[in-house]
Amino acid sequence: MIVLHHSPQTRSMRTLWLLQEMEIEFQLRSYPFDGTLRSAEFLILSPAGRVPALEIEGERMFETGAITEYLCERFSPERLGRMPGSPDRMAWLVWVHFAETLSQHVAALTQQHIMLREDAMRSPTVMKLEKMRLEKCYAALEARLSPPVERRDYLLTSGFSAADVSVGQAVYMGRHFAPIEPFPALADWYARITDRPGFRAALPDEAGLYDKDFYAPWPESRAPTAQGGTVR
Numbered sequence: 001m002i003v004l005h006h007s008p009q010t011r012s013m014r015t016l017w018l019l020q021e022m023e024i025e026f027q028l029r030s031y032p033f034d035g036t037l038r039s040a041e042f043l044i045l046s047p048a049g050r051v052p053a054l055e056i057e058g059e060r061m062f063e064t065g066a067i068t069e070y071l072c073e074r075f076s077p078e079r080l081g082r083m084p085g086s087p088d089r090m091a092w093l094v095w096v097h098f099a100e101t102l103s104q105h106v107a108a109l110t111q112q113h114i115m116l117r118e119d120a121m122r123s124p125t126v127m128k129l130e131k132m133r134l135e136k137c138y139a140a141l142e143a144r145l146s147p148p149v150e151r152r153d154y155l156l157t158s159g160f161s162a163a164d165v166s167v168g169q170a171v172y173m174g175r176h177f178a179p180i181e182p183f184p185a186l187a188d189w190y191a192r193i194t195d196r197p198g199f200r201a202a203l204p205d206e207a208g209l210y211d212k213d214f215y216a217p218w219p220e221s222r223a224p225t226a227q228g229g230t231v232r
Contacts (some may be wrong), residue, residue: 002026005045005053007033009208011103012052014064014169015071018162020198022075033209064166065097072162080162088156095155095163098140102170105134109177113215124218131217134178138186141167146185153192160193168193169202176210177217 004019004026006012010033019026031037037049045053046062054061061067072081082092108130112122145152155163171180171190180187193199 001055001057003029003055005029005031005042005051005055007031007037007051007208008204008206009033009173009210010051011064011169013172013202013204014099014166015052015054015067017169017198017202018068018071018080018165020201021080021162021165021196022071024075030206065100068096068162068166076162080160080165082156082158082161086158088158088161091156092161092163095144096166098137099166099170102134102137102167102174105130105137106170106173106177109134109215110173110209113177114209122218127217131178134174138171138174138178138180138183141171141189142183142186145189151185151188154189164189164193165198168199176213177215179214 002019002024004012004015006016006028008030016028031042031051036042037046037051042053043049045055045060048062050062052062052064052067054067061070069081073083077083082088086092109127112127112130116122141155144155154160155167168190171186172194174180180190
């Protein structure tokens with residue numbers, strides 16, 4: 001039996017989407033994104049107190065990249081995975097793990113806009129820089145999806161895979177902070193992969209981290225003062 005420990009609108013959505021694409025039986029246990037993840041019980045599953053955590057046949061896993069590789073090797077080596085010897089194996093590994101490059105910038109923006117309690121803790125400079133870094137990741141995806149001859153439908157020449165799931169989930173999160181519309185090939189790809197039943201099944205049916213569709217960077221004029229106010 002597979003059990004996925006999950007919080008809505010976090011990296012664990014990546015694993016949830018992948019399991020939906022695999023069409024295999026699993027149980028889902030959802031947690032609010034709060035102190036529950038720091039409980040002694042949960043830390044047994046994931047020592048850093050983060051999701052996803054995966055239980056499978058008495059063993060425990062954490063870290064989305066490792067989970068993705070393991071699940072693909074075991075349950076979908078050719079359709080969602082690309083095994084050693086496949087011409088697309090190298091590209092598959094690159095793009096599966098590129099999702100974390102995107103996610104680190106999304107995490108920084110989430111912290112700045114949502115997680116910090118007081119305005120005086122936030123930095124308009126960090127917001128701006130992390131948004132720019134996220135857009136550079138979008139540009140890398142745009143280049144991958146629109147090579148010189150013709151656009152790719154998916155990140156791999158051989159078709160849809162877990163690489164699209166991993167990166168697609170990171171872009172789903174990133175769209176809260178940087179729009180993808182200025183990147184037409186990326187926008188077309190995102191529309192294509194999010195039209196899949198597996199993606200729709202992984203969408204949150206309860207409140208998650210974000211209560212807005214988009215969070216714009218603060219202008220420098222809103223920089224917090226030493227007294228906790230903002231410069232207007």
